[in-house]
Amino acid sequence: MLKELEAYGLLAYNRSFKEMTTIKVGGAIKYYFEPNNMYGLTKAIEIIESKQLAYKIIGNGSNLLCSNKDFDGVVIKLNNLNHFEVNDNIMYVEAGVPIIVAANYAINNGLSGLEFATGIPALMGGIIYMNASAYNEAISDVIESVLVYQAGSLKWIDKADLYFGYRESSFQTNKDWLIMAVNLKLEHADSETLKALAIDRNQRRFRTQPFEYPNCGSVFRNLSDKPVWKIIDEANLRGLQIGQAQISEKHSNFICNLGQASADDVNALIEKTISLAKENDNIDLFLEVERFNW
Numbered sequence: 001m002l003k004e005l006e007a008y009g010l011l012a013y014n015r016s017f018k019e020m021t022t023i024k025v026g027g028a029i030k031y032y033f034e035p036n037n038m039y040g041l042t043k044a045i046e047i048i049e050s051k052q053l054a055y056k057i058i059g060n061g062s063n064l065l066c067s068n069k070d071f072d073g074v075v076i077k078l079n080n081l082n083h084f085e086v087n088d089n090i091m092y093v094e095a096g097v098p099i100i101v102a103a104n105y106a107i108n109n110g111l112s113g114l115e116f117a118t119g120i121p122a123l124m125g126g127i128i129y130m131n132a133s134a135y136n137e138a139i140s141d142v143i144e145s146v147l148v149y150q151a152g153s154l155k156w157i158d159k160a161d162l163y164f165g166y167r168e169s170s171f172q173t174n175k176d177w178l179i180m181a182v183n184l185k186l187e188h189a190d191s192e193t194l195k196a197l198a199i200d201r202n203q204r205r206f207r208t209q210p211f212e213y214p215n216c217g218s219v220f221r222n223l224s225d226k227p228v229w230k231i232i233d234e235a236n237l238r239g240l241q242i243g244q245a246q247i248s249e250k251h252s253n254f255i256c257n258l259g260q261a262s263a264d265d266v267n268a269l270i271e272k273t274i275s276l277a278k279e280n281d282n283i284d285l286f287l288e289v290e291r292f293n294w
């Protein structure tokens, strides 16, 4: 049905969200497409829309909890939009570039602004969509403009015309705005100092986050004065296991896949945490991870 897409990139059938997400759970994907370039993406969207199929752009799947249900549409991964370049202190980065690659390149070339992101397993498109942040620095601090595909055309949108908040962006409320590339405004700085900072932060991450198990990063947003991990600890949920999913012993705002977890196991832990936080503390927890195809 979608054979026409083959002219514009790689088309595959029956892939799975298990292999597309960092927590490694979820159902089958009917069509999977990797456009060769931006033109290929624009053609693909035209074709997909003309057939009234659903589609989902995916980055590295590090903020997605996909249900066990099969997805009847097209998952599109922009990993061929992988070009980046630096001109003085402006860095152009396409949506499919791993943020770790971009951040290390900037650091090695004496450009500051992406040190916060050297430990985040994500692609640039997903980073902008989520306005990812750490250590009181966010990607929106350094965004100058974003190249967006919307309603059949590509256009640069200045940061002033976009909204960014804590783990929020205009892209979450305008689902048909597809992030193609970004111009980042970085600052010249001493490369060795930036490297030392990044190493220190990554060591801290490895000490405090459960990298030894598949996970999807922080499950809930930290919206109140009390950090979510504390709320979860006070509800005695640290270490709780349902099926093969477990609230991490190392960091209680993380859920780990111990091996064969299903999306339902992970979701059951989420629901239990939400109801106990309400019961014990009268706190409404809000998900940071996105539930998709539920």
Ligand SMILES: Cc1cc2nc3c(=O)[nH]c(=O)nc-3n(C[C@H](O)[C@H](O)[C@H](O)COP(=O)(O)OP(=O)(O)OC[C@H]3O[C@@H](n4cnc5c(N)ncnc54)[C@H](O)[C@@H]3O)c2cc1C
Pocket (backbone or CB within 6 Å): 022, 056, 057, 058, 059, 060, 061, 062, 063, 064, 078, 095, 119, 120, 121, 122, 123, 124, 125, 126, 127, 128, 129, 130, 131, 132, 133, 134, 171, 177, 178, 179, 180, 209, 215, 216, 217, 218, 290
């Ligand atoms: C170990 C670990 C550590 C983490 N640490 C942090 C951290 O320190 N700070 C932080 O903020 N987050 C962190 N995260 C969460 C996650 O990495 C971020 O939310 C990240 O921004 C998601 O990027 P992604 O490429 O994986 O996107 P995905 O999870 O694949 O997608 C997320 C959303 O973005 C949309 N999207 C992706 N690309 C595009 C595009 N080109 N155009 C339009 N929409 C798009 C998707 O449709 C989806 O809705 C961590 C996750 C893990 C697993």
